[in-house]
Amino acid sequence: MGDAVVEPVAVDLEPLRRNARLGDILAYERIVRMPLHRRFIVVLVAVLLFAVAMLAGLWFLGRSDILAVAPILGVFVVGYTVLAAVGFAWYAVGLGRRAKVAAFAWQNGWAYADLLENTRRPGAAFARVARGQERAVVACDDERMPFELGMHHSVARGQEGATIQRPFAFIELPLPSSVPHIVLANRRRSIIPTLGLGRGAARMELEGEFATVFRLIVPEGYQQDALYIFTPDLMARVLDLGSGAEIELVSDRLYVYLPARTRFDRADTMAAAVVIAEEFHRRFAARTELYRDDDAGELAARAGVSVGLRGQRLGGGGVSVIAIAATAGVLLLSAGFTAFSLFGGDILRSLGAS
Numbered sequence: 001m002g003d004a005v006v007e008p009v010a011v012d013l014e015p016l017r018r019n020a021r022l023g024d025i026l027a028y029e030r031i032v033r034m035p036l037h038r039r040f041i042v043v044l045v046a047v048l049l050f051a052v053a054m055l056a057g058l059w060f061l062g063r064s065d066i067l068a069v070a071p072i073l074g075v076f077v078v079g080y081t082v083l084a085a086v087g088f089a090w091y092a093v094g095l096g097r098r099a100k101v102a103a104f105a106w107q108n109g110w111a112y113a114d115l116l117e118n119t120r121r122p123g124a125a126f127a128r129v130a131r132g133q134e135r136a137v138v139a140c141d142d143e144r145m146p147f148e149l150g151m152h153h154s155v156a157r158g159q160e161g162a163t164i165q166r167p168f169a170f171i172e173l174p175l176p177s178s179v180p181h182i183v184l185a186n187r188r189r190s191i192i193p194t195l196g197l198g199r200g201a202a203r204m205e206l207e208g209e210f211a212t213v214f215r216l217i218v219p220e221g222y223q224q225d226a227l228y229i230f231t232p233d234l235m236a237r238v239l240d241l242g243s244g245a246e247i248e249l250v251s252d253r254l255y256v257y258l259p260a261r262t263r264f265d266r267a268d269t270m271a272a273a274v275v276i277a278e279e280f281h282r283r284f285a286a287r288t289e290l291y292r293d294d295d296a297g298e299l300a301a302r303a304g305v306s307v308g309l310r311g312q313r314l315g316g317g318g319v320s321v322i323a324i325a326a327t328a329g330v331l332l333l334s335a336g337f338t339a340f341s342l343f344g345g346d347i348l349r350s351l352g353a354s
Helices: 022-031 041-062 072-107 157-162 208-213 223-229 232-243 267-288 298-302 321-353
Strands: 111-115 132-140 145-153 167-185 202-204 214-218 246-258
Touching: 022 041, 022 072, 041 072, 041 267, 072 111, 072 132, 157 298, 167 223, 167 267, 202 223, 208 214, 208 232, 214 223, 223 267, 232 246, 246 267
Parallel strands: none
Antiparallel strands: 111 132, 132 145, 145 167, 167 214, 167 246, 202 214
16 A cells, blocks of 8 residues: 655745845844844944955055065955955854744744754754854744754864764654664765764665665664664655755654755745654654564563663764864874974975085
8 A cells, every 4th residue: 555645834935035125134033033243234334444454454555565565464454354344244144044944934823033042952963062053043933843943053162173063954753752862874975973873883885776875874782673663664754855964863853964165045945844854754653653572671661661771772973074183184284293393494404514
């Protein structure tokens, strides 16, 4: 028997089909109570004042003939002015995109937050970050597809640099019961850090096209539980809808991780996200609603615990490629400076003698 025909959830995408105007941006800033120093007009005035100051400095350098002696100063002045203009353009584009997403959320009666910090979601990509920020978060409470989506950024300060990772978009869906910690790592593109995730865990090699796209990581001993959840028809739909994503099931949550370039402010992208939210919620809820871990034990079962301790979390937290690259870069620079301090004089003297 085939799947029952389910009517698609109707959403109003019209706010995403038009560009945000200045009035929309100013209204957005007022509604979300954006701090004064981050508002469009304030930032614009600051950039213009900076540009005027730079041009005045350039004029002064030209009048005093300093540019003739050190023309590099003019390059710095012009360069900083251009950087300020480019930075403002980037900021304005991002602000306009968030205003469109907010208008879409409000049009459909959903909640919206411009910025959330330290939400501490249970997903591995969130848990490994010391400080996280989420931008343009939409929360839908429709029982057919309760979800939250947004863009996650990691913020590092001081000794927290090792936890920094690439930004990513996410969709969070609730599950009716807790399940083993399962990660579908994408073989074709890495979105979240999975290097080192699940040390000692089982990496299941599945069959068919699904195996060429995803690698299934589960706690050791929970391979059959994973197959109970990921039936062939469910894997087929995951492949159809989420072949460019990475997926994580942890506790009573399901996360769909998408690349940082995901544009929720585009109507087609948001429509696809809504389809994923509705269908994944329905299908995964059907597979996990009655799930119980036989290894949880009778006492745990009476307490309502559906997953044994061993299956609740994969070992390790994933290692960020950015952190590895940054560490390697620092080590190479340190080695270079050390080598130059020890042997640089001899090298320069030998070059001068030749």
